[in-house]
Amino acid sequence: MAGWIDRFEAMFGRDVAGLLGFLALVLVAFTVTAPQFPTVANFSSMAFQVSDLGLLTLAMLMPIVSGGFNLAVIATANLSGLTLAWILNRNGGPEAGVVAFTLGAVAAVAVGGASGAVMGATIAFLGAHPILASLAMMIFLRGLGEYLTRGGDISGFPDFLREVGHGALFGVPVPMLILLVAALCWHILLSHTRHGFAVAMIGSNARATEYSGVPVKRTITLVYALSGMMCALAGIVMLTRFNSVRVGHGEALLLVTVLACFLGGVDPFGGFGRVPPVFVALLILQTLSSGLNLLGTSQHLSTAVWGLFLIAVMILRWAGPRFAKLLNRTKE
Amino acid sequence: MRDYLRSHEGEARLFVVLVVLVVFLSVASPSFLTASNLASLMNNNAINVIWAVGLLVVLISGGIDISFAVAASVVQYLTFYALMAVGGGNWLVGLLFAGGIGVAVGFINAALIAGFGVISIVATIATFNALFGLLMFMTAGRSLYDLPDWWTTRVEVVHLGDGATLTLPVAAMATAMAATWFLISRTNIGRQLYAFGDNPEGARRAGVATSLMQFIAYGWVGLMAGVGGIMQVNIVQEVVPNALIGRELEVLAAVVLGGARLGGGRGTVLGCFMGVLLVAITQNGLNMLGVSPYAFKMVIGLTILVAISMSNFEFSALAGRHPGRRRLGRLD
Numbered sequence: 001m002a003g004w005i006d007r008f009e010a011m012f013g014r015d016v017a018g019l020l021g022f023l024a025l026v027l028v029a030f031t032v033t034a035p036q037f038p039t040v041a042n043f044s045s046m047a048f049q050v051s052d053l054g055l056l057t058l059a060m061l062m063p064i065v066s067g068g069f070n071l072a073v074i075a076t077a078n079l080s081g082l083t084l085a086w087i088l089n090r091n092g093g094p095e096a097g098v099v100a101f102t103l104g105a106v107a108a109v110a111v112g113g114a115s116g117a118v119m120g121a122t123i124a125f126l127g128a129h130p131i132l133a134s135l136a137m138m139i140f141l142r143g144l145g146e147y148l149t150r151g152g153d154i155s156g157f158p159d160f161l162r163e164v165g166h167g168a169l170f171g172v173p174v175p176m177l178i179l180l181v182a183a184l185c186w187h188i189l190l191s192h193t194r195h196g197f198a199v200a201m202i203g204s205n206a207r208a209t210e211y212s213g214v215p216v217k218r219t220i221t222l223v224y225a226l227s228g229m230m231c232a233l234a235g236i237v238m239l240t241r242f243n244s245v246r247v248g249h250g251e252a253l254l255l256v257t258v259l260a261c262f263l264g265g266v267d268p269f270g271g272f273g274r275v276p277p278v279f280v281a282l283l284i285l286q287t288l289s290s291g292l293n294l295l296g297t298s299q300h301l302s303t304a305v306w307g308l309f310l311i312a313v314m315i316l317r318w319a320g321p322r323f324a325k326l327l328n329r330t331k332e
Numbered sequence: 333m334r335d336y337l338r339s340h341e342g343e344a345r346l347f348v349v350l351v352v353l354v355v356f357l358s359v360a361s362p363s364f365l366t367a368s369n370l371a372s373l374m375n376n377n378a379i380n381v382i383w384a385v386g387l388l389v390v391l392i393s394g395g396i397d398i399s400f401a402v403a404a405s406v407v408q409y410l411t412f413y414a415l416m417a418v419g420g421g422n423w424l425v426g427l428l429f430a431g432g433i434g435v436a437v438g439f440i441n442a443a444l445i446a447g448f449g450v451i452s453i454v455a456t457i458a459t460f461n462a463l464f465g466l467l468m469f470m471t472a473g474r475s476l477y478d479l480p481d482w483w484t485t486r487v488e489v490v491h492l493g494d495g496a497t498l499t500l501p502v503a504a505m506a507t508a509m510a511a512t513w514f515l516i517s518r519t520n521i522g523r524q525l526y527a528f529g530d531n532p533e534g535a536r537r538a539g540v541a542t543s544l545m546q547f548i549a550y551g552w553v554g555l556m557a558g559v560g561g562i563m564q565v566n567i568v569q570e571v572v573p574n575a576l577i578g579r580e581l582e583v584l585a586a587v588v589l590g591g592a593r594l595g596g597g598r599g600t601v602l603g604c605f606m607g608v609l610l611v612a613i614t615q616n617g618l619n620m621l622g623v624s625p626y627a628f629k630m631v632i633g634l635t636i637l638v639a640i641s642m643s644n645f646e647f648s649a650l651a652g653r654h655p656g657r658r659r660l661g662r663l664d
Contacts, residue, residue, distance in 0.1 A: 071581065128641060129594045131584070132585060132636075132640050136640060141633070259458065307457075307460065314450045314458070
């Protein structure tokens with residue numbers, strides 16, 4: 001049994017085991033209290049809902065690991081969504097074809113990547129603080145979107161997009177599949193490539209990394225460009241799910257993405273952070289939200305519970321080692 | 333004077349930018365440099381300055397607070413119910429309630445940070461979500477309109493002529509600025525706050541009571557959140573639960589523009605004031621110049637981006653005197 005646990009911990013890390021325990025606890029609690037909770041319909045709707053937050057959290061994750069921050073994730077996602085919507089509308093709106101969609105999606109990712117690259121370059125080459133640079137970028141991008149749309153929303157998209165946003169492949173919702181693929185890519189990128197190693201090293205000590213011969217400035221620029229591209233993917237998925245784009249869509253999720261990263265054990269100073277625990281943290285947040293919703297409370301209570309849950313986890317992480325030390329002392 | 337400029341380079345640059353902006357707007361628009369416009373500029377931005385000087389103290393101590401704007405909303409509701417319980421009250425009672433509740437909310441953050449070792453940005457994002465969720469859940473999103481008369485009556489403090497008057501929030505702003513200046517520049521506690529923010533471990537070894545510093549800093553931002561909250565009601569004459577959410581990031585941008593360093597140990601009240609003014613005057617100027625309101629946010633975001641790029645750019649590097657230093661900020 002112990003060997004089993006050791007092997008699991010070696011494979012996924014100790015943090016994942018703890019969070020999976022939490023997830024199991026929450027799942028059991030809601031299964032007992034809410035009869036509609038353990039149903040296929042509920043799990044399917046949870047899988048649909050977690051995708052937006054999940055993609056945005058991935059976009060937040062990489063900058064935090066590099067010792068930075070990206071407060072512009074929602075604004076970037078919105079603007080990328082607008083780009084796609086604009087191209088679809090220019091090509092017939094509801095009659096737009098797959099080619100127009102592909103073109104629009106590529107343009108959206110390009111817009112997201114470009115705005116991320118500008119932000120990253122400001123941080124890397126001018127030494128602006130990431131919080132401030134991304135904050136300014138957020139205000140600028142949101143303003144640009146407001147200016148272009150006059151605050152209204154854009155809708156009227158082709159029917160096949162409904163299949164992307166609401167369809168399922170082999171019983172798994174398409175947005176969830178997109179999230180899974182994106183998370184896998186991010187995991188490989190962060191944990192198994194030269195780039196990921198450099199990102200974590202920069203997050204630990206940028207100067208030492210620079211002296212080791214890593215192109216720190218270029219890597220940081222790339223981090224934010226990749227983050228922007230992930231935002232664009234989130235923007236595209238949000239477009240297909242809501243069948244409309246509006247500036248400010250999902251703005252409430254901004255700080256929740258940070259919350260999810262911290263819950264997933266990402267070091268706020270950078271240097272440490274992995275995709276699997278963050279993914280489990282996302283599942284916990286979504287379970288809490290859906291479960292509370294089934295119990296008949298509002299989304300706002302979920303927000304409060306998310307915050308309180310993060311506080312509880314932080315206190316447990318603080319108390320855990322102390323408690324263990326106390327136990328060992330009494331044994332001696 | 334030269335020493336002051338050298339140690340307050342950010343403030344000096346910001347001052348130059350402000351002067352250029354004011355001169356340009358005075359020439360471009362005849363209605364800019366009038367008593368009524370300047371008075372309304374002050375009246376409308378007094379609240380932001382009150383919050384900014386509160387946040388400044390936290391930034392100096394090396395922390396960050398995301399929750400103060402939501403805390404201000406919580407204060408508004410709790411103060412209302414407390415006032416109803418004592419039969420209406422007056423300004424003195426209201427300020428006591430608002431300040432007291434604000435400090436209490438600040439102490440929650442301080443307890444999490446100092447007591448449980450939670451990183452400030454994690455702790456305040458958690459309390460942000462917890463407070464906002466609970467507030468929206470408890471109030472069910474309902475606004476309050478039936479407020480005591482003294483609270484919503486416009487109090488004119490200084491007459492500038494031409495019917496232009498400065499109102500009570502401006503007086504509160506001046507008091508908050510003076511009190512914060514006194515705290516950080518003229519007291520022993522202020523020196524300790526700077527020292528603690530610049531080098532927490534060094535300060536601890538030098539005998540600074542680190543937990544006390546956290547409680548003072550977060551208590552102060554809580555106090556300012558409370559005072560700003562009660563004054564904001566005086567301006568808008570209603571209490572809306574989600575009216576202030578999002579303001580925390582605008583204020584943060586303004587404070588950091590004003591030369592406060594994310595990571596601690598640097599920042600002045602004057603810089604803070606100029607940071608808020610830069611954003612306010614930019615918006616006011618765009619209005620005067622007849623620019624479409626939809627473009628405001630975009631231009632403000634761009635202004636902040638340019639300003640931070642300028643403030644991090646080493647002009648001396650152009651002259652080839654010494655290579656550009658990169659300041660890497662850290663958050664505690």
